[in-house]
Amino acid sequence: MPEQYFVEKRMYQAVARHLKLDDKDVKHVNVLRRSIDSRRSKVYYHVTAEVYTHSDVYKKEIIQVNYKDVNQAEPLIIVGAGPAGLFAALRALEVGLKPIILERGKNVKDRKYDIAKLTKEGIVNSDSNWCFGEGGAGTYSDGKLYTRSTKRGNITDVLNKFIEHGASEEITIDAHAHIGTDRLSGIIANIRETIENYGGEYHFSTRVVDLMVQDGKVMGVKTADGASYEGVAVVLATGHSARDVYELFYKKNWKIEAKPFAMGVRVEHPQELINSIQYHGENYSSYLPPATYSLVTQVENHGVFSFCMCPGGIIVPAATAEGQQVVNGMSNSRRNSPYANSGIAVTVNETDLPSEYSQHGPLSLLRFQQDVERSMFAAAGNTIKAPTQRLNDFCNGKQSKRLNKCSYIPGCVEAPLHELMPPFIVKSLQQGFRFFGSRMKGFYTESANVLAVESRTSSPVRIPRKEDYEHVQLENLYPCGEGAGYAGGIMSSAIDGINCVNAIARKANLTME
Ligand SMILES: Cc1cc2nc3c(=O)[nH]c(=O)nc-3n(C[C@H](O)[C@H](O)[C@H](O)COP(=O)(O)OP(=O)(O)OC[C@H]3O[C@@H](n4cnc5c(N)ncnc54)[C@H](O)[C@@H]3O)c2cc1C
Known part of the structure; x- marks a missing residue:
């Protein structure tokens, strides 16, 4: 029953009854998973838990982080600071690449003003809105963290990284976990702090307008302000609303498909x-x-x-x-x-x-x-x-x-x-x-x-890639996340970001843990 879950004493009593133990023998209940079952007339919580009958046995697991100092490492260009781009950047710190994040929108704090202007006055800033800016489309969302596909990659890794940056530990136990927009913006700012502390870079209000291609190989990108950035590879994680990116591919005859x-x-x-x-x-x-x-x-x-x-x-x-x-x-x-x-x-x-x-x-x-x-x-x-x-x-x-x-x-x-x-x-x-x-x-x-x-449910265009995550035509280009047509939602986009960097690291023979 719901109250048995939320009132600790009642939960311990229910556990003791279930395991045929004395109430006082239940010292700690560590909930691993919970979900609501409302299929019948009475609504239940289904709970999977570890039960400790000796108080000194339970030890909270500490999340291990293995970020490297990447100040002097090879740069990896990441276009877009949505879930795909940010989790690609965190993974880059783990494999020893220096993430250079280029984001057309503003940081999460300044972005709020443009969102307020859009919502209250109907004025759209085409680089800073509900979809564009630090954290991507996921920042001002419900922050639901589930994916229909469990095969794509390491969900626990993504959840742990969210917790490391300020999300509640409950996201690992809820079958339908969510963070909420009020919490997400702080988490996104904390992720930035980690990336910058270890030597990564952010460039806001920096819209990528072209790729630098030599003999079919992508060397880097050009931005609207005339600058160029080069790196070992380019992760293109621009989301499903970056229509100018699809137009660029179309104009240059780089392979894209209707999706x-x-x-x-x-x-x-x-x-x-x-x-x-x-x-x-x-x-x-x-x-x-x-x-x-x-x-x-x-x-x-x-x-x-x-x-x-x-x-x-x-x-x-x-x-x-x-x-x-x-x-x-x-x-x-x-x-x-x-x-x-x-x-x-x-x-x-x-x-x-x-x-x-x-x-x-x-x-x-x-x-x-x-x-x-x-x-x-x-x-x-x-x-x-x-x-x-x-x-x-x-x-x-x-x-x-x-x-x-x-x-x-x-x-x-x-x-x-x-x-x-x-x-x-x-x-x-x-x-x-x-x-x-x-x-x-x-x-x-x-x-x-x-x-x-x-209408913005998923991308109507795919930027196709090979099994090794590289674009089918352009070497060193890694179309990533929802905009590439390979993910939908925060969790799967984040996982795709990690998978792209793993592919880049494999190609560069970097050590991976
Ligand atoms: C209001 C709203 C609520 C949502 N709620 C949920 C939810 O509860 N749960 C869930 O799983 N999903 C939700 N989604 C969907 C989810 O946000 C997306 O699936 C996810 O953010 C996709 O991640 P991504 O990193 O691939 O792309 P995006 O998050 O779209 O990020 C792409 C980033 O690239 C930047 N960019 C684009 N073009 C360029 C360029 N040329 N140069 C530089 N930067 C560029 C953009 O500014 C943006 O920040 C919601 C979406 C919206 C809009």
């Missing part, structure tokens, strides 16, 4: 409603956290799924340039807003696009994404207000007369999204929402809004 992605809306319910659905009524334990959900279905040949669900969160404007309307979600560590939001996205393939997009070759899906974002911006009167409809009206193809209250600070404008959004997406969403309503009674309701457009 299926997903697009849809952000749905927002009252958190109380989601709690009462997931915890079976209104009298749920106060020890339970704001409830989450994860939904998926197939509508004809399209997947429809919930994405980046933020319990107790808010909806934020995630545009990276003027003329775009994009929404996303985030929450702070306490997840204490009265709203629950989630992206509900539909898979988009090249075959779904009208034929005129084929002329754009590998950028076809990107062009489609741009067009929808532009049309949603126009639908909101050329502002970053969100075109919005009540959920049931959207599904029934009806104009909403009045919208529900909403967390989106720039504001909502009533819009017939069922007419404005691409028809195959509308149809898939309508059927998907009805199905989700049958799975979670109360989810399909007039008390929810849908806001457009949830």
